[in-house]
Amino acid sequence: MTERRSIDSYNRAARLFHWSIAALMAGMYLTDWTRSALERNSPERSFVLATHMSLGVLVFILTLVRVVWRLRRGAPAPLPAPGLFRLGSKLGHVALYLATLFLPVTGALRALAGGKQIYFFGLPLVGPLDRDEAVLGATQVLHGDLLMNLLLALIGVHVLAALWHHFVLKDHTLRRMV
Numbered sequence: 001m002t003e004r005r006s007i008d009s010y011n012r013a014a015r016l017f018h019w020s021i022a023a024l025m026a027g028m029y030l031t032d033w034t035r036s037a038l039e040r041n042s043p044e045r046s047f048v049l050a051t052h053m054s055l056g057v058l059v060f061i062l063t064l065v066r067v068v069w070r071l072r073r074g075a076p077a078p079l080p081a082p083g084l085f086r087l088g089s090k091l092g093h094v095a096l097y098l099a100t101l102f103l104p105v106t107g108a109l110r111a112l113a114g115g116k117q118i119y120f121f122g123l124p125l126v127g128p129l130d131r132d133e134a135v136l137g138a139t140q141v142l143h144g145d146l147l148m149n150l151l152l153a154l155i156g157v158h159v160l161a162a163l164w165h166h167f168v169l170k171d172h173t174l175r176r177m178v
C-alpha cells in the first residue's frame with residue numbers, strides 16, 4: 001500500500017473495472033467454448049448460451065461506464081518508453097476497449113437475427129424477433145471464431161507485455177494496475 005502511494009498508480013475504480021472486465025472476458029470465452037462442445041438444441045447448451053449473453057451484457061455496461069470514467073478521470077502518465085512502444089500500447093488499449101464494446105453488440109445482433117431471446121441472468125431483456133438470414137450471416141462473421149481468436153491474440157500480447165515489463169524491465173507497469 002505504501003509502495004502504491006509512492007508510484008503513480010491507477011485508482012481503485014480503474015483497477016476494479018480492469019480486473020472485473022478481464023474476469024468477465026475469461027467467462028465469455030469459457031462459455032463460448034463450452035457451448036460449442038454441447039449438443040445442439042439441448043437445455044444445457046441453451047443455459048450456457050444464456051450465461052454467455054448475460055456476461056456479454058455486463059461487459060458492455062461495465063465498459064461503457066469504464067470509458068466514461070476513464071475520459072473524465074484520465075490515467076497515470078505513461079512510463080518512459082520509446083515512442084513506437086508507447087504508440088503500440090496506446091493502440092492496443094484502444095483496440096481492447098473497442099473490442100469489449102463491439103463484441104457484445106454484434107453478439108446481441110447475432111442472437112436477435114437468429115430468433116433468440118436475450119436474457120440477463122434469467123431476466124428476458126429483448127426479443128425474440130423474426131429470423132433475419134442476412135443479418136445472421138453478417139453477424140456470424142462479426143461475432144465469430146475469427147474475431148474472437150484475433151481478440152484472444154491481442155489479449156495474449158497485452159498480458160505478455162505486462163509480464164515483460166514486470167519481469168524483464170522490472171518497472172511499475174503491472175504493479176500500478178494491481
Ligand code: HEM
Pocket residue numbers: 018021022023025070075078089093094096097100155158159162173174175176177
Ligand atoms: C491477466 C490478464 C491481464 C493483465 C496481466 C493485464 C495487465 C494490464 C496492465 C499492467 C495495464 C496497465 C498498462 C499501462 O499502465 O500502460 C493494463 C491496462 C489495460 N488493460 Fe489489461 N491486463 C489483463 C487483461 C486484460 C483484458 C482481458 C482486457 C480486456 C479485454 C484488458 C484491457 C486493458 C485496457 C483497455 C487497459 C488500458 C487502461 C487505460 O489506461 O485506459 N486487460 N492491463
